[in-house]
Amino acid sequence: MTDFSSVRNKVVIITGAADGLGEAIAQCYAENGMKVIVSDVNMEKGFRVVEQIKSKGGEATFVKADVSKEEEVKEMINFAVKTYGRLDGIVNNAGIAASNRPVHEYSVQEFEKVTDVDLKGVFLGMKYGIEAILKSKSSGGFIINIASLAGLLGNSSMGLYTSSKHGVVGLTKSAALDYAPHNITVNAICPGTFRTSIWGEAPEELVQDYAKMLSPNERLGDPKEVGHLALFLASDLARYISGAAISIDAGSSAGKITPAKWSHPEILD
Numbered sequence: 001m002t003d004f005s006s007v008r009n010k011v012v013i014i015t016g017a018a019d020g021l022g023e024a025i026a027q028c029y030a031e032n033g034m035k036v037i038v039s040d041v042n043m044e045k046g047f048r049v050v051e052q053i054k055s056k057g058g059e060a061t062f063v064k065a066d067v068s069k070e071e072e073v074k075e076m077i078n079f080a081v082k083t084y085g086r087l088d089g090i091v092n093n094a095g096i097a098a099s100n101r102p103v104h105e106y107s108v109q110e111f112e113k114v115t116d117v118d119l120k121g122v123f124l125g126m127k128y129g130i131e132a133i134l135k136s137k138s139s140g141g142f143i144i145n146i147a148s149l150a151g152l153l154g155n156s157s158m159g160l161y162t163s164s165k166h167g168v169v170g171l172t173k174s175a176a177l178d179y180a181p182h183n184i185t186v187n188a189i190c191p192g193t194f195r196t197s198i199w200g201e202a203p204e205e206l207v208q209d210y211a212k213m214l215s216p217n218e219r220l221g222d223p224k225e226v227g228h229l230a231l232f233l234a235s236d237l238a239r240y241i242s243g244a245a246i247s248i249d250a251g252s253s254a255g256k257i258t259p260a261k262w263s264h265p266e267i268l269d
């Protein structure tokens, strides 16, 4: 039987863990015995996630940090090391969406706002997280960066978000080579379309339409599915996987969907 118990007692920080994919990763990690530092700018939701984890017998603490601010990221890492005496991994998940428009219509201010969180935030988490993992002499150190399908492919009207997410994949691949000799794996997860609050006020109908358009199996992803992938990457079962940008998108990034005519559709009857 496949055994995930190697994750037990690993100390991990998850940024943007008060909601959405980060919360699902935090819940999955805690259920499997990891010591989880839930980090976010949203204190109310962050503490709620910690309480939920504790009510199920898991171990978690909250630390407020804006990933775009260097001092706050440093403090977040120091908090983890002070609380648990070590750091084994960090999931750089916090991210924001940008507006949809052609590149020449973006303002410089929006470029800076999105890049500060989606790219600089991941860089800061890696910079200070890796230092702490190295000092902890972790035998199973790991970095997981939550990129996107937009980290693998271009997207019309999504130039800002797409450029940051491509940057995250680039940082991931380079760092995988830097730290392979030091036993730290560095991977990116590239989600397709998941129903989380990153969609903001978009009506359910529109989100479902997007799912049909973007997802070959015509459904939205369940955040728990990202949690399961992140659990595998955090475990010692995945020590030979590094520098990978793993898509979790029902095949969206595999190629273009064209209408296919089956010769024997009766097989489905």
Ligand SMILES: NC(=O)c1ccc[n+]([C@@H]2O[C@H](COP(=O)([O-])OP(=O)(O)OC[C@H]3O[C@@H](n4cnc5c(N)ncnc54)[C@H](O)[C@@H]3O)[C@@H](O)[C@H]2O)c1
Pocket: 015, 016, 017, 018, 019, 020, 021, 022, 039, 040, 041, 042, 065, 066, 067, 068, 093, 094, 095, 096, 097, 117, 121, 146, 147, 148, 149, 190, 191, 192, 193, 194, 195, 196, 197, 198, 199
């Ligand atoms: N949901 C999707 O379909 C999807 C698809 C591809 C990639 N992603 C990526 O997954 C990650 C998580 O997205 P989500 O859908 O769960 O979003 P979400 O909006 O549900 O959750 C994001 C969390 O990050 C926090 N956050 C925002 N800015 C922050 C900052 N500066 N510092 C710290 N925390 C901050 C928010 O408070 C929130 O709790 C993001 O990086 C996003 O780009 C999501």
